[in-house]
Every structure is written in structure tokens, then in C-alpha cells.
Amino acid sequence: MSASIEIDIGGTFTDCYVRAGARETWCKARTTPFDLSQGMTRAIGDAAARLGCSAEELLAETAIIRYSTTLAMNKLIERKGPRLGLITTEGFEDTVLVGRASQWSDGIPFKEQRNIAGADKPEPLIPRTLTVGVKERVDYRGEILRPLDESHLLAQLDRLVDAGVRGIVVSLLWSFMNPSHEQRIRELIEHEYNETYLGSVPVFLSSEVSPRKFEYTRTMMTILNAYLHQSMYEELIGIGQGLRRGGYRKPLMMVHNTGGMASVFRSAAVHTYNGGPVAGLIGSAALGRSYGHTNVVVTDMGGTSFDIAMVVEGSTRFYQFAPTIDRWTIDATILDTRSIGSGGGSIASVDPLLGNRLDVGPESAGSIPGPAAYDQGGRSPTVTDADLVLGYLSPERFHGGQLRLNVRRAERAIRDGVAGRLGMEVPEAALLIKRIIDAKMGAEIYKQTVLKGYDPRDFVIFAAGGAGPVHCCGYAEAAGMGTVVIFPFSSTFCAYGSSTMDVMHVYERSRRLSLLTAVSRRWFDRYEAFNDVVAGLKALAHRDFAGEGFDPDRVSYALELDMKFGGQLNVKRVASPVLSVGSQADMEAIYAAFEREFSEAYSPLGLHPEAGVEIEAFILKATLPQPVAERPRIERDGSDAEAARSGERLALFDAEAGLVPTPVYEMGSLRPGHRFDGPALIDSDDTTVVVSPGWSCAIDERSGMVLAHDPEASRVQR
Numbered sequence: 001m002s003a004s005i006e007i008d009i010g011g012t013f014t015d016c017y018v019r020a021g022a023r024e025t026w027c028k029a030r031t032t033p034f035d036l037s038q039g040m041t042r043a044i045g046d047a048a049a050r051l052g053c054s055a056e057e058l059l060a061e062t063a064i065i066r067y068s069t070t071l072a073m074n075k076l077i078e079r080k081g082p083r084l085g086l087i088t089t090e091g092f093e094d095t096v097l098v099g100r101a102s103q104w105s106d107g108i109p110f111k112e113q114r115n116i117a118g119a120d121k122p123e124p125l126i127p128r129t130l131t132v133g134v135k136e137r138v139d140y141r142g143e144i145l146r147p148l149d150e151s152h153l154l155a156q157l158d159r160l161v162d163a164g165v166r167g168i169v170v171s172l173l174w175s176f177m178n179p180s181h182e183q184r185i186r187e188l189i190e191h192e193y194n195e196t197y198l199g200s201v202p203v204f205l206s207s208e209v210s211p212r213k214f215e216y217t218r219t220m221m222t223i224l225n226a227y228l229h230q231s232m233y234e235e236l237i238g239i240g241q242g243l244r245r246g247g248y249r250k251p252l253m254m255v256h257n258t259g260g261m262a263s264v265f266r267s268a269a270v271h272t273y274n275g276g277p278v279a280g281l282i283g284s285a286a287l288g289r290s291y292g293h294t295n296v297v298v299t300d301m302g303g304t305s306f307d308i309a310m311v312v313e314g315s316t317r318f319y320q321f322a323p324t325i326d327r328w329t330i331d332a333t334i335l336d337t338r339s340i341g342s343g344g345g346s347i348a349s350v351d352p353l354l355g356n357r358l359d360v361g362p363e364s365a366g367s368i369p370g371p372a373a374y375d376q377g378g379r380s381p382t383v384t385d386a387d388l389v390l391g392y393l394s395p396e397r398f399h400g401g402q403l404r405l406n407v408r409r410a411e412r413a414i415r416d417g418v419a420g421r422l423g424m425e426v427p428e429a430a431l432l433i434k435r436i437i438d439a440k441m442g443a444e445i446y447k448q449t450v451l452k453g454y455d456p457r458d459f460v461i462f463a464a465g466g467a468g469p470v471h472c473c474g475y476a477e478a479a480g481m482g483t484v485v486i487f488p489f490s491s492t493f494c495a496y497g498s499s500t501m502d503v504m505h506v507y508e509r510s511r512r513l514s515l516l517t518a519v520s521r522r523w524f525d526r527y528e529a530f531n532d533v534v535a536g537l538k539a540l541a542h543r544d545f546a547g548e549g550f551d552p553d554r555v556s557y558a559l560e561l562d563m564k565f566g567g568q569l570n571v572k573r574v575a576s577p578v579l580s581v582g583s584q585a586d587m588e589a590i591y592a593a594f595e596r597e598f599s600e601a602y603s604p605l606g607l608h609p610e611a612g613v614e615i616e617a618f619i620l621k622a623t624l625p626q627p628v629a630e631r632p633r634i635e636r637d638g639s640d641a642e643a644a645r646s647g648e649r650l651a652l653f654d655a656e657a658g659l660v661p662t663p664v665y666e667m668g669s670l671r672p673g674h675r676f677d678g679p680a681l682i683d684s685d686d687t688t689v690v691v692s693p694g695w696s697c698a699i700d701e702r703s704g705m706v707l708a709h710d711p712e713a714s715r716v717q718r
Contacts, residue, residue, distance in 0.1 A: 003062045005047070007040055008276045008495040009069040010302075015492035016043035018051065019499060019629055020061065025050040026492045028399070028686060036069075036235055037242030044246070059248040064626075066498040068255035068275035069235070076326050079123075081227040082167050085160035086126045087153075087185060088219070089173040090133030095215055096124060096223070100329065107327040122327035125227050130163055132156040134172075134185070142177035148184055154192060161193060167226045171206035171219040176510055179207035202229055209268060210331055212617060213510040217331035221270060224325055228269035236264055251548070253503070255279050257334045259316060260504020260623065263548045270332065273325055276494040277337040281309040283497025284462050285316050286628055291485065291704075295459040297445055299475070300493065301468040303384075304364045306342040306441050308448050309335070310459075318452065319573055333506050333619055338448055342441050344384040344467040345371055348414075348433045350421045358418060360437045372413035373405040381417040383437050385410035386430035387470055391651035391659065392681065392690050400685035428655045438471055442478020449479075453600055456481050464493030466687050473678075473692035473707060482709040488667060491686035503624040505544050507537040510617045515587060515594075518566050518612035523587045531580045533618050534559060541622035550624055560619040563594045566612035572598045573619070631702045636673030641699075644669035646683065653679050653693050667705075674699040 003020040009031055017026045027050065029043035041055070048058040088095065100106075104121050105113045113119065134156055135149035160168065168189060175182045182205040189203050210221040240252060254267040255275035259282055277300060284298040288311050296311040310318060318336035322329050341362020348360045360383065365371055369378035371385045373395075387393050388410045395405040411426050419429035449456040460483040463472035472484045489496050511533050515524050524530070542552040559576040574594045578586050591613060599607065644665045651662040660679070667684035675698040678691035682705065689705060691697045698706045 003058060004499055005044060005058075005062050005065045006279075006495040006498045007043065007065065007067045008279065008492070008498070009036060009040065009067075010276070014039040014043045015495040016040075016047050017489060017492050017495040017499060018044075018047040018058070020051055020058070022629075022632060023051060024489075026489045026495065026686075028492060035238055037238045040239060041242050041246065056247050059243065059246045062248060063250060064253060065243065065248065065250070066253045066255055066261055066279075066501065067239070068279055068494065068498060069272065076224070076228060079125075080231075081125065082230045083163075083165050084126045084130065084167045084169055084223065084226055085163070085165035086131040086219075086223065087156065087160075087168065087170045087172075088131065088133055089137060090135050092173060092215065093128070093131045093133045096126070096131070096219055097128060098216075100216055103327075103329070106329050107324045125223055126169070130160060130165060132159060136172060136181050138172065138174045138178045138181060140174055140177065142174065144178065144180075148181045150184075150188060153185060153188060157189060157192065167229065168203045169206070169219070169222050169226050170203065171215065171222050173215060175205070175207040176211040176213065176218070179205065179211075182207050202226065204229075209270070211509050212331045214331060217329055220328045221330040221332055224328065224330065225268050225270040228273075232269045232272065240264075255498050255501065256504070256506075257332075258504065258506040258621075259335050259501070260506070260621075261498070261501050262503060262505055262544070266505065266544050266548055270325070270330070274334065274337060277307045277309065277339075278335045279497035279501060280307070280464060280494040281311070281316050281335055281337060281497070283493065283500045284309070285311045285314060286497075286500035287462065287487070287631075289314055290630060290702075291700075293460050293485075295454070296462055297449065297456070297459045297479075297481070298462050298464065299441070299445070299468055299472070300465040301441070301463075301471060302343050302465045303345045303370075303467070304341065304343040304366065305339045306444070307337055307339045307465075308445060309337040310448065310452065310454075312452075312454065317575070333508060338444070340440065340444050342383075342437050342444075344382065344387070346383050346437060347380045348382065348386070348418050348436075349380075350418060352421075356422060358422065358432060358436060360433055360440065371410070373407070373410040374403065375406040375409055379413055379416075381410075381413040381433070383433060383467070383471075385413050386433040387467075389414060389427060389430040390434060391649050391662065392470055393688055394649070394664075394683055397683055397685070397688075427652050427659065431652055431655055434471070434474065438474030439478045441471065441475035442480075445475065445479040445481070453603075460485060462487075462493075464490045466491045469682075469687050469689040471690070473690060473695050473709070476707075477692075477709065484707040486689055486705040486707065488684070488703050491684075500628045502626050503545075503548075503550065505541055505622045507540050507620045507622070508617060509533055509537060511615070513615040514612060515563070515591060515615050516609060516613040518610065521609065521612075523584045525584070527581045530615075534580055534620065537618065537620040538622070541620065545622065545624065555622050555624050558621045558623070560621065561590065561594075561615050562617040562619070563598075563613060563615055565598075565606075565608045566614060568606075568608070568611070570602060570606075571616055572601055574598075633701045634672045634703065636701060637671035638673050639675045641665060641670060641674035641676045644671070644674060649681060651679065651681065670699045670703070670705070672699050672701045672703065 006017040008015040013028045014031045027046040032039040045055040048055045104119045134153045137146035170182050186203045204226045206218050206222040210218045251263050253261045256271045257274045257278045288296045294314045298309040300307040320334045320336045323334045345364040346361035347363045369376045371382040372378045419426045463486045469486045545552045564571045577589045646666045648661045650659040664681045678695040679693045680691040682689035
């Protein structure tokens with residue numbers, strides 16, 4: 001038996017998905033922030049028990065562990081990172097402080113952006129007093145205009161060390177064209193202050209972390225990587241020790257926001273940002289292929305946020321434009337996932353200044369104190385409280401019975417915070433909360449699909465997260481979509497998603513080449529300039545895969561290019577049909593791919609080849625495919641689901657109809673072929689599926705729950 005273990009550590013729960021041969025299991029355990037290895041070990045132990053073995057036996061048979069987490073980002077939010085120093089080119093010490101024109105609005109909600117008078121730039125991670133300039137200069141072609149003044153550097157370095165820095169960032173002008181000065185600075189630091197003095201203090205070079213143009217985003221990405229490095233290091237040390245104590249000797253692979261994974265030693269901290277949602281996106285693409293769904297909107301509703309991503313024509317080809325981490329814009333290849341403040345903990349509030357208008361989110365009660373129903377001191381009415389009052393959630397079954405929900409406290413919170421102020425009954429107020437949050441999520445799905453040039457009706461929804469199956473019918477209707485698929489492991493969907501990921505490294509390099517000149521429309525013919533960039537990136541991939549113990553000859557490569565028309569600002573990333581060029585036909589093939597994808601994104605009316613076409617950057621994806629197990633197919637067992645019915649609960653779907661007895665089914669007892677119409681509830685230890693009136697549920701041969709909407713039936717029943 002060869003097994004794989006997938007771990008996704010969040011702020012509240014640690015999700016675990018295990019595949020052992022043809023068997024699979026999943027579970028959740030409370031996260032232990034003081035020592036992450038404890039929560040992870042507990043989750044692995046629970047999964048092993050479900051498979052009928054010990055944790056040690058499971059780890060002994062495990063070939064790979066994939067790991068994603070968001071906790072390092074909490075250090076950034078709390079500003080608990082190390083004291084860092086920045087070395088840059090003399091005269092450019094204020095680049096990060098000046099930032100970009102929109103820096104004051106980066107990373108803050110739209111509601112706060114509207115309050116311009118109260119907006120301000122973020123407090124810098126490296127203060128001006130710990131930023132020094134050195135005498136050197138490289139031009140845009142990579143030629144050295146002013147050699148590095150080493151004595152001046154050492155004097156500036158002494159300033160930083162005397163100030164107590166515990167990490168050094170080096171970001172020089174145009175270093176991505178010629179990194180020799182940055183590399184020399186690192187050599188001098190290591191020589192002047194060797195390991196007996198600096199210990200574990202790292203030195204980060206922008207030419208290695210982000211070899212891209214634009215000094216602000218390049219410098220910020222390097223700073224963020226340095227800021228997160230120490231907390232990630234400490235986190236992984238504890239986890240690695242815990243796994244070794246359990247007998248695991250294979251590599252620990254980190255999930256990257258690029259859509260792949262790599263060993264711990266080949267992972268930059270900044271590449272682990274948002275790794276969980278990206279894993280869910282990759283898993284959705286794999287499931288979509290097996291289900292025959294090429295267009296999928298992936299939704300994940302948790303306690304705080306609602307995450308959205310898209311699979312189009314079977315591809316996860318969308319990247320974030322100007323991605324933002326916390327309050328800073330960076331330049332990185334990050335798969336596009338969008339998040340809004342809509343989750344189970346989102347707080348419902350009435351604003352008397354806006355005519356007693358009810359709004360839900362983005363403020364959240366979090367996990368502590370959490371919703372009022374948690375009985376942990378929370379008093380604000382939340383979406384989870386509304387779901388409980390509406391009868392959707394079982395007070396005794398929540399989180400497998402480990403957290404009993406208090407219905408009376410939920411009712412009191414809604415009465416005091418919403419119903420009393422609006423002059424309505426508590427159930428009616430709870431239903432209003434649900435419909436508002438569903439409308440917000442549906443509107444966001446609609447916006448994300450339409451802005452990318454697609455009709456949401458051409459997509460199906462994969463509903464994930466603990467709260468996603470509760471609200472999926474509501475937000476699907478709000479987005480105008482009629483099919484939702486829910487999987488038995490939906491509450492640990494991101495952990496499952498990492499099981500479908502390949503070992504992959506992404507290498508980037510800014511190089512400006514004129515594919516097609518303006519006016520004269522002459523094709524680029526300096527083929528060696530194009531091929532040298534690709535060869536250099538492939539050499540880095542060969543080094544990294546060999547260092548991880550993989551056979552570099554098994555690696556496959558895919559090239560993407562950032563391209564734009566001359567005189568335009570919109571840059572489009574394009575999958576290049578060739579890895580190297582040697583003829584005009586190759587250049588024409590690249591242009592054809594650019595024209596096709598540009599037209600999809602911006603309309604054919606935006607094509608303007610007369611202004612020329614420029615290549616701005618090269619992105620090489622080096623991939624070592626990993627086996628992906630197909631989900632087992634089970635023979636259908638007839639359409640009658642009565643055997644899986646466990647009882648009924650009073651639930652509210654329409655204010656006029658009031659509470660109605662609603663059938664409750666046990667998820668683990670549903671079999672392929674079973675079918676029933678809503679309203680209905682499906683209970684499991686990790687989530688509840690709400691099948692609204694006008695919707696039907698059919699269990700497919702892979703145990704997935706396929707919900708379909710009948711608009712006419714919905715209209716009649718409501």
C-alpha cells in the first residue's frame with residue numbers, strides 16, 4: 001500500500017485528506033497555533049484510525065506529504081516578523097516609501113477606499129532608518145556604469161548590524177539584468193559577518209526572488225519573502241520534527257500559489273501565500289475533467305471568507321493582475337482566486353444612518369469568540385446563527401458533535417441586533433440575513449465570470465468549505481446558474497486538491513523583445529536572444545529538480561510570455577506554442593496565440609498590430625507529473641433514497657410558509673443513483689447540504705451530490 005497525505009492548516013482547523021491505495025479518508029482537527037505539529041499529528045492519527053491502522057503504520061507507507069498553510073500570513077497581519085534591513089542603490093532609498101500612486105488603496109476593502117480622507121499608506125515593514133543606499137549603478141541593458149564601492153557598502157552594513165537587524169534584503173536597480181553587484185554584496189556580508197555572528201540571519205537578493213522589472217514591486221516581493229521566512233522556518237522545523245518522530249522519512253512538499261509544489265528547501269515563503277485556495281482550484285480542474293465539466297466556478301465558503309476561482313475549457317489559466325499581499329502590490333505569477341468577506345462568521349448589522357439598512361459582512365466574528373451560537377462570548381448576529389435559527393444546522397451534529405450550538409443565544413443575537421431594530425420576527429430576520437449573504441456571493445460570481453468575458457450560465461459550481469454546501473443553492477440562483485456539484489470531502493476540499501498537484505517550479509525573467517515592429521511590421525529575427533533566455537531558465541530548473549532528488553530528464557516544460565501591443569498598457573499572458581524559435585513561422589505562431597487570447601480577454605476590437613507587438617517577460621513552467629488517482633466508481637443502487645433518511649427538522653425557506661418539516665438524509669448512507677427533490681437537508685460530521693425548494697439532488701457514481709435547479713418548480717413552491 002502506497003499512501004499520500006495532504007494537509008491544509010488554517011487558523012481554526014487542520015484539514016487532512018489521505019489516499020491509501022484504492023481507499024480514501026478525510027478529517028478535521030483543531031489547529032494548535034503554539035505547536036502546529038500537534039494539530040497535524042492529531043489529524044493524521046484520526047485519519048489512520050479511520051483506515052484501521054496506527055499513525056506510525058500510515059506514515060511508514062506514505063510516499064509523499066503535501067502541505068499548505070495560511071498561518072505565516074497571520075504573522076504579517078500581526079506585524080510580528082523579524083527586524084529587517086534594506087540595501088538598495090544610492091539615491092533610491094525612498095522607493096518603497098513613495099510606492100505607487102495607488103499604494104494607499106492597495107489591499108483594503110472598497111468601502112474603506114471610498115473614505116479617502118481617512119485612508120493612509122501602510123506602515124512600512126522596513127523603516128527608513130533601516131534602509132541604506134550603496135554606491136553602484138547598472139543600466140537597463142545590464143552594463144555596469146558605476147562599480148560597487150565595497151568600502152562604502154561595509155560601512156553601511158555596519159550601520160544595519162549595529163541597529164540589530166535579523167535579516168537583510170538587497171534590491172538594486174536593474175539587478176534582474178545583471179545580478180553581479182547583488183551577488184557580490186552577499187559574498188561580502190557572509191565574509192564580514194560569518195555564521196558565528198549572524199547565525200540563521202538570511203540574505204535575500206531581489207534578482208533571485210523576483211527577477212522582474214519595476215523596482216517597487218520587485219523590492220516589495222523580496223521584503224515580504226524575508227519577512228515571512230523566519231515564521232515559516234520555525235513552523236516547518238516543528239512539523240518536520242513531528243513527522244520524523246512518527247517515522248516519516250520522505251520529502252515534505254509545499255503547495256505553491258503558482259499551481260504546483262516543491263520541496264521545503266526549494267520554496268520561497270512568499271510562494272506559499274494563498275496555497276490552500278490554489279490547491280482547491282487545481283483539484284477542481286482535475287475533478288472537472290473526470291466529470292466532463294470543462295467550465296467550473298470553484299467556490300469555498302468558510303468561516304470568514306468566500307473564495308472564487310474559475311476553470312475555463314479545463315484550464316486554470318487566469319493569473320492575478322497586480323497581486324496584493326496584505327497592503328502591498330507585488331510582481332508574481334499567482335493563480336487567480338478572489339475572496340470577499342462572506343462566511344459563516346460574517347456579522348449582520350443594521351445601519352441607522354442609512355435608513356436602518358441591513359448589511360452582512362465583511363466584518364467577521366472569527367473563531368474567537370465566533371458566532372453567538374458557539375457560546376464562547378460572541379454576541380453579534382452572524383450567518384451561522386441565522387443558519388441555525390432557520391433549522392439548516394443540527395445543534396448536536398455541528399463539527400461531528402464536538403461543538404454543540406446554542407440555539408437560544410443565536411435567537412437572542414438576531415433579535416437584539418437585527419429583528420428588534422427592523423420590527424420583524426427572528427426567523428424572518430434570519431431568512432433576510434441568508435438572502436443578503438447569498439446575493440452578495442452570487443453577485444461576486446456573476447461579476448468575476450462576466451469580467452473575464454464569459455456567461456455564468458455556461459458553468460457549473462463546485463461548492464466547497466464548511467458553509468458552502470449550506471448556501472450553494474442560494475448563491476447559484478443569485479448568479480443565474482443551475483447546476484452545483486458537492487463532494488463528500490467538500491469541507492476539506494483544498495486538502496484534497498493538493499493530491500492532484502504536480503511537482504512544479506516557475507521561473508520568470510523580464511526581457512523586452514519586439515516580436516513585431518510598428519509600421520514596418522518586421523518580424524523579430526534575433527532568435528538567439530529569445531532562446532538564450534529560455535535556456536537560462538531551463539538550467540535553473542535542471543539544478544532545482546536534481547537538488548530535490550528528481551530526474552531532470554523527466555521534467556516537461558511549458559513557456560508563457562507576457563505580451564502587449566505597442567503603446568498599450570494591457571499586458572496579456574499567453575501560452576507560447578513553441579519553447580524555442582528558429583524561423584519566422586515560429587514568431588507568427590506566437591503572435592497567433594497572443595491575438596487569440598487577447599481577443600478573448602479584451603475583444604477583437606482591441607487588436608492593433610500596426611503599433612507593433614512586444615514581449616515583456618518570459619515565464620517557464622517546469623513540471624514533473626505525479627500520479628492522480630481516479631475517484632472510484634460505485635454501481636448505482638436505484639433512485640429511492642428512503643434508506644438514507646434519518647428523520648426531519650423544521651426549517652424555514654419562505655417567510656409566508658413558515659417553518660416546515662424537512663427531510664434529513666445521512667450523507668454517508670446515500671448511494672449512487674439515489675435522487676430526491678428539495679426542500680431537504682443532508683447531514684455529515686463536517687458540513688450540511690441544504691437542498692432548497694426548486695432544486696433536486698442526485699447522487700452520481702462517484703458519490704458526488706449533483707444539485708439541479710428547476711426555475712418553474714422554485715417559483716411555484718415559493
